Amino acid sequence: MFDYGFYTRMMHLLDEDKKSGEDKRLEGHLTEAVFRRLYGSKFFSSEAVFGVIKFKREWDGNKFANHWLFPSDNGWEVPAPLKALMHIRKYDNYYMYSGSVLDCDVGFIKLVVRKVTVSAGGMHTLESALSLEDLQETINNKLLKLVGKSPSRSWFGDFLPAMYPSEIQALYISRCIMNFGDVYAVDVDALDVDANKWVRVYEFKRKLPAESLLYPHKSYKISDYHKLAKAVGGIRLQGVGTPREELLKKILLIEPYKLRFEPCYGLDWRSHTSNYMDVVFSRGAYSYIVWRRKRCSIYEMISLDLEVKGSFDLYFCDVVPNDFCGFNVTDPRNSGTFSNKPRIQNMIPESRFKPVVM
Numbered sequence: 635m636f637d638y639g640f641y642t643r644m645m646h647l648l649d650e651d652k653k654s655g656e657d658k659r660l661e662g663h664l665t666e667a668v669f670r671r672l673y674g675s676k677f678f679s680s681e682a683v684f685g686v687i688k689f690k691r692e693w694d695g696n697k698f699a700n701h702w703l704f705p706s707d708n709g710w711e712v713p714a715p716l717k718a719l720m721h722i723r724k725y726d727n728y729y730m731y732s733g734s735v736l737d738c739d740v741g742f743i744k745l746v747v748r749k750v751t752v753s754a755g756g757m758h759t760l761e762s763a764l765s766l767e768d769l770q771e772t773i774n775n776k777l778l779k780l781v782g783k784s785p786s787r788s789w790f791g792d793f794l795p796a797m798y799p800s801e802i803q804a805l806y807i808s809r810c811i812m813n814f815g816d817v818y819a820v821d822v823d824a825l826d827v828d829a830n831k832w833v834r835v836y837e838f839k840r841k842l843p844a845e846s847l848l849y850p851h852k853s854y855k856i857s858d859y860h861k862l863a864k865a866v867g868g869i870r871l872q873g874v875g876t877p878r879e880e881l882l883k884k885i886l887l888i889e890p891y892k893l894r895f896e897p898c899y900g901l902d903w904r905s906h907t908s909n910y911m912d913v914v915f916s917r918g919a920y921s922y923i924v925w926r927r928k929r930c931s932i933y934e935m936i937s938l939d940l941e942v943k944g945s946f947d948l949y950f951c952d953v954v955p956n957d958f959c960g961f962n963v964t965d966p967r968n969s970g971t972f973s974n975k976p977r978i979q980n981m982i983p984e985s986r987f988k989p990v991v992m
Contacts, residue, residue, distance in 0.1 A: 636799045636802075637738040638791055638794045638795060639791065640738040640741070641791075641802050641803075641806055642788055642790055642791030642794060643785060643788070644741050644780070645660060645663075645790050645805070645809065646660070646785030646786075646787055646788060646790060647780050647783060647785050648806075648810065648813050648814075649663075649813070650785055650786065650787070657785070657790070660790050661840075662840070663805060664790070664793055664932065665840045665925065665935070665936070666823060666838055667797060667805075668940050668941075668942060669838050669923075669925070670684065671940060672941075672942065672946075673948070673990075673992070676990075676992075677824075677921075678824060678826050678836070679826055679827065681713060681714040681826065681827055682715065682824050682825065682826040682836075683704055683705070683707065683713050683715050683716070683824070683825050683826075684705075684824050685705055685804060685805070685808050685821065685822075686702060686704055686705070686715075686821070686822040686824075686825050687702070687808060687812060687819050687820070687822070688700050688701070688702050688703075688819065688820045688822060688912075689701050689703070689815070689818060689819040689820065690817070699725055699726055699727060700723070700726040700912060701726070701728075701729065701766075702716070702719065702726060702727070702728050703730075703731055703811065704728070704729065704730045704731070705730070705731060705732075705733075705804060705808070706730045706731060706732045710730060710732075710748065710760055712730070712750055712760075714827045715825035715826055715827050715833055716728060716730075716750060716825075717758060717831075718827050718832060718833035718918075719825065719833045719913075719918070720750070720758075721833075722832075722833065722913075722917050722918055723912065723916050727765075728749070728750040728751075729747050729748065729749050729750060729763050729766065730747070730748050730750060730760065731745055731746065731747045731748075732745070732746045733745050733746075733804075733807035734803075734807075735803055735806065735807070739781075740774075740777055740778060740780075740781055741777050741780070741806075741810075742774045742777060743770065743773060743774065743777075743806075743807055743810055744770065745769060745770040745773075745807075745811075747763040747767075747769065748760040748761060748762065748763055749761050749765075769811070769815055772814065772815060772816050773810045773811065773814040773815055776814040777810065777814065789933075792938055793936070793938060793940065795938075796938060796939045796940045797940070808821070820904075820906075820908065820909060822835055822837075822909055823835075823836050828919070832917070832918060832919065833913060833918040833919070834913075834919040834920070834921060835909055835913045835918065835919070835920045835921070836921045836923065837901070837906055837920070837922050837923065838923045838924075839899075839923075839924055840924075840925040840927055840929075840935075841899065841924060841925075841926075841927075841929075842926060842928050843897035843898055843899050843926075843984045844897070844899070844900060844962050844979075844981065845895060845896075845897060846893060846894060846895045847893075847894055847896060847959065847960035847961060848891040848892065848893055848894075848960055848961055848963075849891060849892055849894060849959060849960035881963045881964070881976060894960065896959070896983060896984075897983070897984040898959065898982055898983050898984055899922065899924055899951075899987065900962050900979030900980060900981050900982070901922070901953075901979060901980050901982070902977065902978070903961075903978045903979065903980060904978075907979075907980050910953060914953070914954070914955070919952060920952070921951070921952055921953070922950070922951045922953050922982070922987075923949070923950050923990075924948070924949045924950075924951075924987060925947070926947045926948075926949055927945065927947065948989070948992075949987035949988065949989055950987060950988055950989075950990050951986045951987045951988070953982060953986075957982045957983070957986050958980045958981065958982060959981055959983055960980075960981045961978060961979060961981055962978070962979045963976050963977065963978055964976065964977040964979070
């Protein structure tokens with residue numbers, strides 16, 4: 635019998651902020667599941683792969699190389715998006731993994747990871763992933779430290795019975811890798827291929843646009859981030875969450891940026907923007923889908939059988955480099971990140987997003 639109580643406890647423990655007890659990311663997991671279930675067929679082909687993990691490690695001697703982990707949803711057949719990604723990013727490392735939960739007490743997982751290589755003749759083969767053989771042990775050692783602990787909340791369990799057991803287990807294993815794998819990991823909502831077999835990344839968010847942004851000069855470039863990061867590094871966060879307007883004023887005292895009031899949607903620099911750069915700058919494509927709705931109780935947005943309550947207004951943008959028009963900064967305590975550093979986002983005008991006709 636499937637143990638919903640175990641997964642409720644572990645998902646909250648894995649994704650809650652250790653200081654505040656907030657579970658900032660669980661709502662995102664749930665809204666993504668609802669989106670895929672209700673409208674996935676409108677956006678994704680049958681070859682799409684969900685829950686891909688990208689990370690970096692220093693042991694390979696190339697700090698610029700990415701390591702991509704693809705779930706082996708269809709056995710060990712190499713999926714089309716992985717092949718397409720390997721074609722445009724030849725110097726990255728690629729893996730497929732299969733995971734299972736060994737027990738519902740500690741929550742130990744078993745991982746089988748295989749490295750994907752391509753021969754001179756274009757054949758994709760699987761071999762032992764020696765560089766990742768420590769991943770399972772690293773995760774399980776950290777899971778052991780959760781024994782006897784209880785999360786401060788349990789609301790996620792109300793929605794689990796409407797999800798598929800395989801879906802829940804896959805989410806649990808991916809969060810174990812993301813949070814306990816000792817790597818700086820970024821998840822990719824979906825990877826797909828178009829009719830010409832070129833790779834496309836999909837990012838889905840529930841949010842409202844920000845009302846303003848900063849920009850250093852008329853032609854903003856993503857590379858302007860580095861100067862911004864230096865300015866943000868000089869900001870000291872004190873007390874409770876700092877309002878965004880105050881953060882922007884502090885930055886303006888350090889660097890002569892300009893403030894513009896224009897509704898925009900953002901992509902986090904260290905995660906989503908890096909996904910964008912890795913794929914688009916290598917001739918792939920990036921699609922940003924937004925559920926335009928203000929944050930409220932998850933129970934007001936989604937029913938327990940995973941149906942949307944109220945409006946489900948989707949907006950869509952195929953992001954190109956010229957779309958980025960500036961940046962924004964948010965106190966991490968007012969956002970969905972667990973970092974203690976100000977959250978920096980590259981901004982895209984709301985006008986670039988077009989409504990999705992259902």
